[in-house]
Each structure stands twice: as C-alpha cells, then as structure tokens.
Amino acid sequence: MTTQFSLFRRTWLAGLVLSAAAAPVLAQFRVEVKGVGLTQLPIAIAPFKGEDQSPQKIAAIVQADLERSGLFRAVDAAGVALDEASRPDVALWRQRGADSLAVGSVIRLADGRFDVRFRLWNVVGGQDLGGQSYTVTTGDLRLAAHRIADFIYEKLTGERGVFSTRITYVTKAGSRFTLWVADADGENSQTALASPEPIISPAWSPDGLRIAYVSFESRKPVIYVHEVASGRRRLIANFRGSNSAPAWSPDGRSLAVTLSRDGGSQLYTIDANGGEPRRLMQSSGIDTEPAYAPDGRTIYFVSDRGGAPQIYKVSSSGGNPERVSFSGAYNISPTVSPDGRWLAYVSRVNGGSFKLQLMELATGNVTALTDTSADESPSFAPNSRLLMYSTQQQGREALMTTTLDGKIKARLGGRTGDIREPDWGPFLKP
Incomplete structure (x- = not known):
C-alpha cells in the first residue's frame, strides 16, 4: 500500500482484512428523500393509465426523480384516471395546490415492447406544455421515465435535467x-x-x-x-x-x-x-x-x-x-x-x-x-x-x-x- x-x-x-464474510451487496436501490427546500414547485404526477400491467411504475419513478432534485414537491394524485389525451380540470388541480400536472399511459405492444406517452400541463394558466412518446423494451422503461422527468424539469426550471x-x-x-x-x-x-x-x-x-x-x-x-x-x-x-x-x-x-x-x-x-x-x-x-x-x-x-x-x-x-x-x-x-x-x-x-x-x-x-x-x-x-x-x-x-x-x-x-x-x-x- x-x-x-x-x-x-x-x-x-x-x-x-475486514469481514470477508460480509453480506452480499444488493444491486437494487431504494430512494429515500428527506428535507424541505425553501422554494419547491408543487406538481402532481397522476398514475399512468395501464401502468398496473407494466413492470415499472412510470409515475412513481418520475415523482422520485423530481423530488430528489430538491426543486419539486409532490401533490397527491392517487386514484386519478387521466392519460395524455385527457384535458384535466385545471381548477380542481389548483384547488389541490398543484401548479403543474403530468399525465400519461403505458401500453404493451404485440411485439412485447411498451408505448409510453405523457403530457405536461400548467394548471395555473391552463396551458398544455407539451409531451413525449417512447417505444421501448422492458429494459428501457426506467430510462423512458427518467427522460420524462428530464422533460418536466427543463420545462419548469429552464435548466437541463440529469435523471437519464x-x-x-x-x-x-x-x-x-x-x-x-x-x-x-x-x-x-x-x-x-x-x-x-x-x-x-x-x-x-x-x-x-x-x-x-x-x-x-x-x-x-x-x-x-x-x-x-x-x-x-x-x-x-x-x-x-x-x-x-x-x-x-x-x-x-x-x-x-x-x-x-x-x-x-x-x-x-x-x-x-x-x-x-x-x-x-x-x-x-x-x-x-x-x-x-x-x-x-x-x-x-x-x-x-x-x-x-x-x-x-x-x-x-x-x-x-x-x-x-x-x-x-x-x-x-x-x-x-x-x-x-x-x-x-x-x-x-x-x-x-x-x-x-x-x-x-x-x-x-x-x-x-x-x-x-x-x-x-x-x-x-x-x-x-x-x-x-x-x-x-x-x-x-x-x-x-x-x-x-x-x-x-x-x-x-x-x-x-x-x-x-x-x-x-x-x-x-x-
């Protein structure tokens, strides 16, 4: 040495010479976010339509990414049935305390791939801020979610996201x-x-x-x-x-x-x-x-x-x-x-x-x-x-x-x- x-x-x-009998390392990780920033943007990430049939929960991944950045605060969107083609009731989301809303869907295609789509709304001004769609393999579902989080981050902060x-x-x-x-x-x-x-x-x-x-x-x-x-x-x-x-x-x-x-x-x-x-x-x-x-x-x-x-x-x-x-x-x-x-x-x-x-x-x-x-x-x-x-x-x-x-x-x-x-x-x- x-x-x-x-x-x-x-x-x-x-x-x-430390513990050769140490327990094996797990390859999977769990994100735990702690703390409150001085200024955070309230955003609702609705469950993606069809994600119950997906091996990855896209909305949860996007929400965790945004919360980890320190710039966003999640607004509860549990039980909401919306997708990228829906026009949300912006007054309702304003009442819930959200400034923004992300909605989307996950559909399994005949060839085994997944079609992932989403749209971002400014519910304060009632504006459609755009969206994206991806056709990905099972192994790239998380990457699609990270790219969605990057899109949202950049649209709402003006800076490039790092989630992908x-x-x-x-x-x-x-x-x-x-x-x-x-x-x-x-x-x-x-x-x-x-x-x-x-x-x-x-x-x-x-x-x-x-x-x-x-x-x-x-x-x-x-x-x-x-x-x-x-x-x-x-x-x-x-x-x-x-x-x-x-x-x-x-x-x-x-x-x-x-x-x-x-x-x-x-x-x-x-x-x-x-x-x-x-x-x-x-x-x-x-x-x-x-x-x-x-x-x-x-x-x-x-x-x-x-x-x-x-x-x-x-x-x-x-x-x-x-x-x-x-x-x-x-x-x-x-x-x-x-x-x-x-x-x-x-x-x-x-x-x-x-x-x-x-x-x-x-x-x-x-x-x-x-x-x-x-x-x-x-x-x-x-x-x-x-x-x-x-x-x-x-x-x-x-x-x-x-x-x-x-x-x-x-x-x-x-x-x-x-x-x-x-x-x-x-x-x-x-």
Whole structure:
C-alpha cells in the first residue's frame, strides 16, 4: 500500500482484512428523500393509465426523480384516471395546490415492447406544455421515465435535467470488488468489472462512453480505461511504483494521474490512449487526487507540501501551485462543478469526522453540507445542482445525493455491503 493512499484515501485499502464474510451487496436501490427546500414547485404526477400491467411504475419513478432534485414537491394524485389525451380540470388541480400536472399511459405492444406517452400541463394558466412518446423494451422503461422527468424539469426550471444520466460506483462484498454502472437514481445497476482485488477511483470520460479506474489485479495500483458498451479496456499507466487517481481532461484527450515512478507521489498528465507521461511540477511532498476545472486550464489537487493535506491548484500546463483551502487542517478529495462555480471536498473535523464541504470559488466561502461523519468521494451532477457522495448512515454504507444548500438529501444506498467511490457521469448526446 502506497503512502498516498494511507495519507489521503479512507478506502478499504486500509482494511482489506475486514469481514470477508460480509453480506452480499444488493444491486437494487431504494430512494429515500428527506428535507424541505425553501422554494419547491408543487406538481402532481397522476398514475399512468395501464401502468398496473407494466413492470415499472412510470409515475412513481418520475415523482422520485423530481423530488430528489430538491426543486419539486409532490401533490397527491392517487386514484386519478387521466392519460395524455385527457384535458384535466385545471381548477380542481389548483384547488389541490398543484401548479403543474403530468399525465400519461403505458401500453404493451404485440411485439412485447411498451408505448409510453405523457403530457405536461400548467394548471395555473391552463396551458398544455407539451409531451413525449417512447417505444421501448422492458429494459428501457426506467430510462423512458427518467427522460420524462428530464422533460418536466427543463420545462419548469429552464435548466437541463440529469435523471437519464448514469453513475458508477464500487462495492466490496466479502473479498469481491465490483465496478457498477447504474441509472442516476441507483437503480438498473449493471456490472462493468468484477475482481478479487481492489478497484478504486472510477472516473467517467466527458463523452460518457468510458470509465478510467485503478485496479490492483496485478498486485499494485494500475490505471485502465474501460469502454462501457463493449467491456474492452486499455492499460494506460503501469509504471514502476503506484499509478493512481485518474482524472479526465474536459476534452477527453488526456488524464491527470498520480505516479510514484520517479520517487514520491507526483502529478502527471498522460494521453488517454497511454504513452509517456508529462510531469506537471516538482514537489518534495505528496501530490494526488487531481481534478480538472471545466475550462481545462486548471487542475485542483491535494498536497501535504504545507505539512498536512490541503487543496491546491496549478495550471494544467504546470507551474507554481496556489493553495485553495484554508478552512480546516485536513482537506481532501476535491471536485469542481461543471459550471465552474463550486468546489466540493471532504474535510476532517473534530479530530476524526469526515464531512462534505462546499466552497464558492469566487468568494472562498465554505459551507458544511452534512451531519454525517464518514463522507467520501463527492461528485457533481452534470447540471451542477446536486452532489453525490458516499457515507455511513445509521451504521450502513450509503450513496447519497444532496442539494447544494444541504437541505434535501436522498439515500441511494443498498441495504448491505460496502458502497464507495461514486462518480456521476456526464450528459449523454441524444
């Protein structure tokens, strides 16, 4: 185990002898939303006509997506019989307290596929805001629901929804490590890689087609790039010593990595297809956990050059670093929001608790977002509106999302097993 992991990463690497008899990890997730935001849009999602015969309850998935965003409050629509062709009694829905209403239907076709349709209404102004229709297989019913939620979110907020994006994370069950790809709500998880050796630091490529990660299958940390659709992978960095902490450049052409090939853990950039790495700077300390700013010009990273782990930034072409974090004596795991406004990271407080922090880069103001004490691996949603992270809650490992004000949190974690290292994928091209 390299010094950098023991210093900066509170992963399973410090405890690979932990409970080999751990219960198996469940692939299915349950979303629990807690908290109330200051401003939420009241919306009714009527049960979709015919969804009793569907293996997925479209209305419930859409409602959970919207509630998890923190911007919507559900208005009870149970027992309502409407579909996309219905013209609702808008006065009735106004009386129920709704500003908007979504209605739709799910019909099973002769070939086994499903026809999913919906329409969105502004019941305050009595306006038809449009709709969509999808013809999908059983396996894509959840995706159709997420796309409906994206449509509603964008129509009512003016911003792009993230519900049809994907996440990746790692689980450890006994001595088995698994890299998963799942929907943004944690459901529909698929195995990308399984190994008896640790898998850490998965990172989505900007095009959402590849994942870089670190594998210990050769008994040392080595960096691979994995094509999600085909399962093919390419060895990117297997130099002497440790190869770790891959971070994609915004153009997807290169990776920032941490290598100890020349002594000590230092930052390099390397072509996304492999090749000879280029060292960014010289340091007598440990430099690790790089994260690009969205413009590609700056790399944030963790270094102990000042005596304890803090967050710094440096030009992506190299040069002299500048310290960024000053609140707290131990700050790690930086990540920058896609809009470039926010820096999220984990800070050790009160001697041993690790808590998620959010810094506004323009002002340097820092806000603590959580009341848990074992937070790890923050990752922004591609619209910069939510943060995903792993933590321990009531003695269980969990994946969580939080709004940037910390007021609304959703648990995505399974019931058993270690669930760690989440990363939120980008928007996918239509």
